[in-house]
Each structure stands twice: as structure tokens, then as C-alpha cells.
Amino acid sequence: MLDSPSQSPSTYQRPTIPPLRVLVAVASPANLARFDADQAWNHLCETLRPLLERGSIELLRVAPATEAVLRSCLDAGPWHVLHFIGHGRGQALAHYGAVVLENAEGRARGLNGRYFANTVRSSASLRLVVLQNAGDADTDFAPVCEALIGEGVSAAIATGPMSDRAQALFLAKLYSAILLQFDAQAALVEARHALAATGFDIQRLHLASRDPAATLFAGRPADCPKDRDVAPAPVPAPAAAAAGRGDGSAAAVELAMQLERKRAACEYDVFLCHNTADKPGVKRIGQWLKTQGILPWLDIWELPPGRAWQPILEKQIDSISTAAVFVGAAGVGPWQQQELYGFLGAFVSRQCPVIPVLLADAPVAPILPVFLRAMTWVDFRVEDPDPCRQLLWGITGQQPA
Amino acid sequence: MSSKRTLTGLRPQAYEHPLDTKALDALQRTPGLDTLIRKVNEWGYERLLRIQLTGSYLRVTEDSYPDLQRLLRQACETLDVPSVPDLYLAAGGESNAFTAGVSKPLIVINAGAVDLLTRDELLFVLAHEVGHIKSGHVLYHQVADCLPAIAQVIGTATFRLGELAGAGLQFALLRWKRMSEFTSDRAGLLACQDANTAITTMMKLAGLPQKYYGSINTEDFIAQARTFHDMDTDKLNLVLKFVSTMGTTHPWTVMRASHLMEWIDTRGYEKVLNSPQSPALALPPGVSGFCAKCGRPQKGSGLFCPGCGTRLPQAAGDGGVMAPNA
Numbered sequence: 001m002l003d004s005p006s007q008s009p010s011t012y013q014r015p016t017i018p019p020l021r022v023l024v025a026v027a028s029p030a031n032l033a034r035f036d037a038d039q040a041w042n043h044l045c046e047t048l049r050p051l052l053e054r055g056s057i058e059l060l061r062v063a064p065a066t067e068a069v070l071r072s073c074l075d076a077g078p079w080h081v082l083h084f085i086g087h088g089r090g091q092a093l094a095h096y097g098a099v100v101l102e103n104a105e106g107r108a109r110g111l112n113g114r115y116f117a118n119t120v121r122s123s124a125s126l127r128l129v130v131l132q133n134a135g136d137a138d139t140d141f142a143p144v145c146e147a148l149i150g151e152g153v154s155a156a157i158a159t160g161p162m163s164d165r166a167q168a169l170f171l172a173k174l175y176s177a178i179l180l181q182f183d184a185q186a187a188l189v190e191a192r193h194a195l196a197a198t199g200f201d202i203q204r205l206h207l208a209s210r211d212p213a214a215t216l217f218a219g220r221p222a223d224c225p226k227d228r229d230v231a232p233a234p235v236p237a238p239a240a241a242a243a244g245r246g247d248g249s250a251a252a253v254e255l256a257m258q259l260e261r262k263r264a265a266c267e268y269d270v271f272l273c274h275n276t277a278d279k280p281g282v283k284r285i286g287q288w289l290k291t292q293g294i295l296p297w298l299d300i301w302e303l304p305p306g307r308a309w310q311p312i313l314e315k316q317i318d319s320i321s322t323a324a325v326f327v328g329a330a331g332v333g334p335w336q337q338q339e340l341y342g343f344l345g346a347f348v349s350r351q352c353p354v355i356p357v358l359l360a361d362a363p364v365a366p367i368l369p370v371f372l373r374a375m376t377w378v379d380f381r382v383e384d385p386d387p388c389r390q391l392l393w394g395i396t397g398q399q400p401a
Numbered sequence: 402m403s404s405k406r407t408l409t410g411l412r413p414q415a416y417e418h419p420l421d422t423k424a425l426d427a428l429q430r431t432p433g434l435d436t437l438i439r440k441v442n443e444w445g446y447e448r449l450l451r452i453q454l455t456g457s458y459l460r461v462t463e464d465s466y467p468d469l470q471r472l473l474r475q476a477c478e479t480l481d482v483p484s485v486p487d488l489y490l491a492a493g494g495e496s497n498a499f500t501a502g503v504s505k506p507l508i509v510i511n512a513g514a515v516d517l518l519t520r521d522e523l524l525f526v527l528a529h530e531v532g533h534i535k536s537g538h539v540l541y542h543q544v545a546d547c548l549p550a551i552a553q554v555i556g557t558a559t560f561r562l563g564e565l566a567g568a569g570l571q572f573a574l575l576r577w578k579r580m581s582e583f584t585s586d587r588a589g590l591l592a593c594q595d596a597n598t599a600i601t602t603m604m605k606l607a608g609l610p611q612k613y614y615g616s617i618n619t620e621d622f623i624a625q626a627r628t629f630h631d632m633d634t635d636k637l638n639l640v641l642k643f644v645s646t647m648g649t650t651h652p653w654t655v656m657r658a659s660h661l662m663e664w665i666d667t668r669g670y671e672k673v674l675n676s677p678q679s680p681a682l683a684l685p686p687g688v689s690g691f692c693a694k695c696g697r698p699q700k701g702s703g704l705f706c707p708g709c710g711t712r713l714p715q716a717a718g719d720g721g722v723m724a725p726n727a
Contacts (some may be wrong), residue, residue, distance in 0.1 A: 093674050094665050096596035098620050110620030112597060118616065 019058045020051075020179055021125075023079045027065035027086035027101045028134065029108035035134050037065075040085050047168045048175060050364045050381060056179050065102050067111065071119060078125035081178070085132045090140035097143030099131065113147025120153060127154040128178070133204075135161045145208035154211075155184040160204025162195075169194040169277060170205075172329035176361040185212035194277035194330055259295050268297040270395045271316060271323040277330035281359055285326075288388070294395055317342045321352050322395050324378075327366050328359035337369070355394040357387075405594045408677035411481045413536040416591060416673045418583035418660065421536075425580075428541070428573040438544060438705050446547055450501050458489035458509060466490065469515065469523070473508070476528035479592045481677070482535050488527075490515065496606050500530045503540045503710045517605060517614075521598040525589040532588020538581045540710040545574040583660045591673060596665055600658055607654040626659035 024044060028037040041061055051057040062073050065086070074082075089110070090097030099116050103109035111119065120129060129148050131141040141158030148156040162170060173194045177187035184207055192202045262268070270289065274282040279300070286296040297316050303309045325332075346352060357378045358366060378390040389400050461469045469488060477485045486500070487507040494513040501507055508530045510523075518526065533539055590599045600619040609617070664670050672679070699706065 089666075091596065091665050091671065093594070093671050094590070094596035095594065096665065110618075110624065112617075112619040114597060115616065115618040115620070 019055055020081065020175065021058045021060075021077070021079050022081040022083055022175075023060055023062060023073055023077075023123075024083045025062040025065045025070055025085070025101070026134075027084070027099075029087070029100060029102050030106045032087050032100065032108050033136060037085075040134065043164060043167065044083070044085070044171060047171045050172075050362065051175060051179065053364060054381065057175060064106070066104065067101055067109065067119065070101065071122065074120070074123040074126075077123045079123050080125060081128045081130060082120055082123075082126055083130045083132065086134045087136050088131065088133070088139045088141050088144060090143040092140060092142050095143055095146070097141060097145075097147065099141070099144055113144040114151065116144060117148045117151035117153060120148065121151055128184070129153055129156045130174070131156065131158045132167070133159055133161045137161055142206045142208070145206060149208045149210055152210075155207065155209040157184070157188060158206040158208075160201060162200060163198065166195055166198040166200040169198060169329055170200075172361040173277075176329075180360070183211075183213050184209045190280050193280050197275070197277045197330065197333070255291075255293060258293060259290060262295040266315075266319065267295070268316065268320050269294045269322060271297045271320045272326065273323055274326040275328065275330045275333035277333070278326055278328035278359055281328065281361075282326050285357075285391075289391075289395075292392060294392070314342070317346060322355065323352070324355045324357050324391065324395070325372060326357045326359055327362050327368060329361040329363065331363075331367060332369065353394060353397070355391065357391065405475075405479055405592070406674060407479055407481070408591060408674070409481055411535075411591070411673075411677035412679075413532075413584070413588075415677060415679050416584065416587040416669075417536065418580060418587065418664075420660075421577070421580040421584040423580070424573075424577035428577045438540065438710065446543060447502055447504065450543075451505070451507065454489055454501065454507060454509060458491045461488040461490060468520075469510070469527075472520065472524050473527050473531070476524060476531045476592045479594075480528060480531055480535055480588055482531055486531070486534060496526070496602075498526050498530050500533045500539055501543065503543065506534045506539055508534075517611065518602060519598070521593050521595060522602040522605070525593040525599050525602045528592030529585045529589035531592070532585035533581070535588065536581065536584055537706070538578075538585070540705075541574060542578060542581075545571070545578050582657060586657050586661050587664060587670070587673075590661060590665075590670060594674070596662070599661055603654050603658045603661075622655070622658060623662055626655045626662065629653075629655050629659060 024041065026037040026040050028035050028040075045052070045059060048057055048059065052059065060073065062070050073079075084099055087100040087108070088098055089100070090113075097113045098110040099113075100108045100110050120126060129145075131144060133139050133141065137160070145156035145158050157174070159170065170191050173190040174187055177190040182190070188205060188207045192205055195205065196202055272282050272286055283298065283300070286298045286301070289296045297320060299309075299313075302316075303312060354372065354375060355378055356368060356372045356375050358381055360380045362381060376394075378387050378394060380387045393399050459465070461473070463470050469490070473488050474485055477483075486502075487505070489507060489509045491509050491511050493511040494516075495511055496514040496517050498508060498510040498514060501509070508527065510526065510530075514523065514526055533542070586599070589602075590596065593599060597619055600622060601617050604617060604619065604622050605614070607622075
């Protein structure tokens with residue numbers, strides 16, 4: 001194998017991130033259904049531009065996408081992720097799968113799952129392989145994922161064919177979650193949730209992992225942004241710490257009772273307005289707010305099944321004192337627009353604050369409704385000013401100590 | 402690897418290769434076949450073979466070489482073959498195996514195969530041989546082995562006219578024997594349930610040097626098989642292929658890989674794995690019933706079952722041929 005003596009698997013230390021180093025192979029052999037490899041590469045770069053500009057991620061393209069160049073690039077690591085876009089074949093019941101690279105003439109050259117896995121294993125730092133289907137609906141990369149895991153790769157994710165929009169969401173959510181040291185399963189949940197809203201068949205997202213609950217990349221380095229929208233920061237003591245975990249301490253009980261009293265009186269502190277695609281991240285922020293004694297209104301916590309949701313929602317829109325409008329990779333959703341206009345009316349009449357919140361995976365230049373552009377943003381893409389403190393300040397109107 | 406499915410109720414017709422079926426039909430229409438089978442039975446060829454094998458090779462049992470015995474048992478269980486055949490180990494460095502015996506089949510595997518193949522690859526090889534037994538190939542294989550000697554005897558008695566007839570029969574037998582390998586490859590895959598294993602086994606059979614065993618890219622071999630298959634568009638190539646293989650007992654390894662991958666790609670393998678009892682037990686056109694012993698469809702008025710050699714009843718109610726709903 002190609003392991004260097006200093007990085008044999010037994011002695012290798014888990015890398016710290018960022019930057020997350022991603023090796024990208026886009027293979028479009030001349031004798032298979034062609035797709036524009038350059039366009040696929042550009043689309044990937046554009047989608048991940050916020051992370052690239054922050055220095056959170058580094059990309060290198062394997063060009064041409066041959067086995068020899070791939071091996072050479074792997075040797076020039078360290079790499080954390082191999083992202084493959086292209087064709088393959090697979091038959092799960094026959095435990096057979098292959099990825100298709102290019103040969104020296106630009107034609108198809110398949111590498112069966114085990115062979116491909118052995119090739120990839122030459123990079124000791126590599127933890128994750130993403131196999132993105134380039135449009136051939138019959139391609140099933142799941143057997144290749146299983147082969148990769150069998151040969152020692154920590155996790156492998158396979159996707160079915162995606163529209164450009166679905167691909168953009170998938171990439172933004174997945175890589176943001178990885179940077180926040182989510183485990184493979186949780187990272188995929190982020191991506192699945194976002195993709196469900198696009199009409200993508202989420203059954204075509206496959207994860208194989210040696211330990212789905214294990215963090216892929218350990219060790220948060222000092223220069224990593226505090227993306228607390230998806231990875232809540234350590235909760236300030238004392239009462240807050242207990243509330244989120246429900247550890248039964250006196251402080252936790254007191255905090256829980258305080259929130260319950262607010263709920264009984266319908267005194268919600270903040271309405272969490274969001275696109276469904278961003279729900280997991282927004283939910284985590286809501287949980288964190290609870291630990292700060294803030295009672296948020298989030299649809300999945302407050303709308304009982306079997307009831308008409310519009311009257312309940314309208315009641316909150318008329319009575320709530322603050323709104324936080326979250327914008328992530330998916331942008332502003334259709335229903336979120338209606339909520340926004342409702343709040344706009346309330347804002348005009350009651351002068352309540354509406355806080356635009358940019359999530360960590362928000363585009364570099366997010367498209368916001370006109371009336372929001374004049375508001376001061378809370379930006380989870382940056383570390384300074386601390387977005388958590390900013391959000392608390394916006395909700396309570398008091399600058400945290 | 403994940404656990405393998407047991408294919409309860411698996412019928413050989415469910416996975417029989419169409420070329421096998423076609424070649425068998427052609428063989429059964431060849432004059433003289435019934436006579437030939439009768440001669441082989443009369444001469445006690447099978448008994449002779451068993452004596453020779455028992456005296457020459459190492460017998461595999463639950464106590465001696467139990468790992469091999471377990472693999473054989475696994476192959477039989479997966480393919481739903483209730484009676485586990487005897488297994489013998491033979492000398493020889495090549496990866497090879499064969500099956501003999503109709504009434505009491507036995508499998509012989511070379512030491513080379515045991516040394517060079519992985520556990521799953523051995524399972525594929527053993528299941529391939531079990532497939533020959535399940536599909537009732539062994540009788541005709543034996544006949545093919547005896548044919549040159551029999552043809553000589555018949556030829557002498559018939560002033561060499563018999564030899565001419567024997568040549569036609571030999572051609573039909575060898576052709577069918579080659580095609581029957583495709584069916585048994587499918588049985589091997591159904592047992593190991595891993596196409597990678599099946600293809601690496603074939604690559605080793607094709608002569609892959611041991612130094613490359615650690616870095617086998619089956620896709621290169623499959624690409625070669627596709628190129629080979631694509632040659633069929635040229636009629637001259639087709640004729641050359643036909644002529645090149647007509648004297649051999651086994652098809653080219655690349656050809657076998659090509660046919661096996663085609664079966665997977667066209668979802669045939671998946672269908673059998675999901676529904677091993679298909680096709681439903683119904684009489685196809687021209688079939689008069691099924692052999693009570695091996696289940697092979699019977700056509701015409703043959704004396705013996707072409708699958709297992711069992712003598713067939715000539716009168717209704719004799720009990721040898723079962724109607725589908727019997």
C-alpha cells in the first residue's frame with residue numbers, strides 16, 4: 001500500500017479541521033452518457049464558496065480523472081474527503097459495485113468496489129468518501145460504499161441523481177455539518193431534511209459507516225467559526241446548562257418551570273421563522289435558546305397534529321414580541337414568505353423587532369426580502385461578533401454581559 | 402459479508418441458461434442418444450469411476466477437512482439440494498473441480514483450488530459443481546466422457562458408419578456440456594451471492610498470477626468480456642469463435658464471465674434470488690410431465706430422464722413422471 005511510514009493507519013492521529021481538505025474527481029468518459037464535468041466542478045465550487053472564502057474548506061480537482069492521477073493526488077495529501085461525481089454500476093443483491101473513472105484515452109475504466117477501496121485507503125487521513133451520481137438513474141453506489149467500509153474507510157455516502165438545486169443544498173448542508181464535527185449519521189440527516197423539500201427521493205441517499213455515531217473529524221481548532229446554529233456552544237452555567245439536558249438539578253427544574261409558566265401564558269419570546277430545509281439547525285438554536293431562559297415558538301413544538309395550523313399561527317403572529325428570520329443554504333421558503341409578510345404588518349403596527357439570522361451554510365450573498373435588508377443581521381457564518389450573543393441581544397433588547 | 406439467503410424451493414429451471422436449454426433440446430433430438438445412455442449404464446461406468454476415485458483421492462468428511470465439508474454443506478443448503486454429495490480432494494496445482502456419478506454423485510476438487518482460492522471463492526466452485534448435480538448435468542457429462550470409446554465399439558460393429566453418427570452426437574454433447582457451464586456458474590453465484598467473488602474466481606481460473614491476487618480489478622476483466630461479446634457483431638468472428646470452441650468441454654473463461662455479468666445486469670439473478678421457486682410449476686408447450694426424481698421437464702417418449710438418468714415409465718400411472726399438479 002501507499003501509506004507513508006509516518007502515517008501508517010496504526011499511528012495516524014485524527015486530523016483537526018478546518019481546513020477540510022476535499023479531493024474531487026469528476027469523471028465523464030467519452031463512451032458513456034456525457035455530462036459536463038467542468039460545469040459539475042464549477043457548480044460544486046460555487047456552492048461551497050462561502051466555506052472556501054472563510055478558509056474552512058480546500059478543494060482540489062483530480063484532472064484528468066484517471067486512476068493514475070487519483071493515486072498521485074492521494075499521495076499528495078493529507079485529504080479528509082474524496083468526493084466523486086460520475087457514473088458507476090452496482091447490484092446490491094450481488095454485492096457488486098464499481099465506480100467509473102477515465103482511462104488514458106478518456107474512455108470508461110471501471111474500478112470495482114474493493115479495488116477502488118484499496119486505492120482510496122492509500123490516504124491514511126481520508127475519512128469520508130462521497131459518491132455522487134451524475135445522472136444515470138440505474139447506478140447504485142451502495143455496494144461500493146459497503147466495500148469502502150469493508151476496507152477500512154470510516155464512512156461513505158452515495159447519492160442518486162440530483163437537480164442542481166438539490167445538489168447545492170446537499171453539498172452545503174453536508175459539508176457544513178462535517179465542519180461542525182457532526183457524526184456521519186447526523187450529517188446525513190441534515191442533508192436529507194434539506195433535500196426532502198426539493199422533491200429528491202431521499203431513499204437514494206445511502207450511508208455506510210463503521211460507526212454512524214462517531215465524529216468523522218475530531219478536534220475543533222481555534223480558527224473554526226462558532227457555527228452555533230448547528231452545533232450549540234457550551235451553555236453558560238448554571239441554570240441553562242441543566243435545561244437542555246434535563247439533568248434534574250434544582251436550576252434545571254427552576255428553568256423548566258419558568259418556561260412552562262411562559263408557555264401557559266402564551267408569552268413566547270421569539271418566533272422562529274425558517275425554511276423547512278433548515279429545520280434541524282433552527283431546532284438546535286431553539287433548544288439552545290431554552291437553556292438561556294428564552295421561550296421560542298417553533299412550529300414542530302407548538303402545532304398539535306390534527307388541528308388547523310393557520311389560526312394558531314396567526315394568533316402567534318399577532319401576539320409575539322420578536323421574530324427571528326433564518327436564512328440558510330435553501331434561501332427563503334414559500335411559506336416563510338407569507339409569514340414574513342404577516343410579520344411585516346405586525347412590525348409596522350407594533351414596532352416589534354424582526355431579526356434576520358444568517359445560518360452557517362447561507363450563501364455568500366443571500367437574497368433577502370427588501371424590508372429585511374435594513375435590519376441588523378445576526379451572522380452565524382462569522383465568529384466576531386459572537387452570533388449567539390447578538391441573537392440574545394436582539395430578542396431581549398438587552399446586551400448580554 | 403452479510404448473511405446469505407437460503408433459496409428454499411429453488412428450481413433449476415429458474416436459473417437455467419437459455420443456451421443450455423437450447424443445446425439440450427438439440428442434443429435430445431440427436432439420434433442414438435438413448436442407446437448411448439443404455440450402453441453407459443450397462444457397462445457400469447459409474448461404479449468403475451467411484452472405485453477409481455475412492456482409491457485415488459482424499460475423502461472429505463466432517464472430521465477430516467471439516468472446513469471444506471462445511472462449505473459444501475452450505476452450498477447444498479443455499480441451493481436447496483437435500484442430499485450432500487461426497488467430496489474428494491485430488492492432487493494437482495490447478496484450480497479445478499469436477500463432478501461424477503448420477504445415482505450417487507461425488508465432487509472432486511484439486512488441492513490447487515484449495516490453496517489458491519479464498520473461502521468464498523471455494524464456495525463458488527463447490528456450488529458450481531452442486532449446480533451440475535441439481536440440474537442433472539452429470540449423466541450427459543459422463544456420457545460425453547465415455548463417448549469416444551463407445552463410438553469406436555459401435556463403429557467397428559457397423560463398418561464405421563456408427564463412428565459418423567457418433568461424431569454428430571459427440572459434437573452435440575460437447576456443445577451442450579459447454580453451455581451447461583453457464584447454468585452452473587449461475588448456481589455458483591446464487592450460493593456465494595457475491596459477483597466479485599465469482600469474477601475473481603474466474604480470473605484465477607484464467608491464470609491470474611498469484612502476485613496480483615491482492616489487487617484484482619474485476620472491471621478490467623469484465624471490460625475484456627464485453628469486448629469479446631461485442632465481437633459477435635462480425636459474422637466471421639462468430640464462426641471463428643464457434644470453430645475454436647467446438648472441441649472443448651468448457652467455454653472460455655472470459656465468455657463465462659460475460660454471460661454471468663449479463664445475467665446480473667439484466668436482473669435475472671435478482672429475480673431468482675427474490676423468487677427462487679419461479680417459474681410456476683406449469684407445463685410448457687411440448688412437455689409431458691416432470692421427472693419424479695430430479696424435476697426436469699420431459700419431452701417426447703425417451704426411455705431415460707435426460708436430467709438424472711432415471712428410467713422413465715412408458716405407461717401412464719407408472720409413477721416416474723409427475724404431472725404438474727401431482
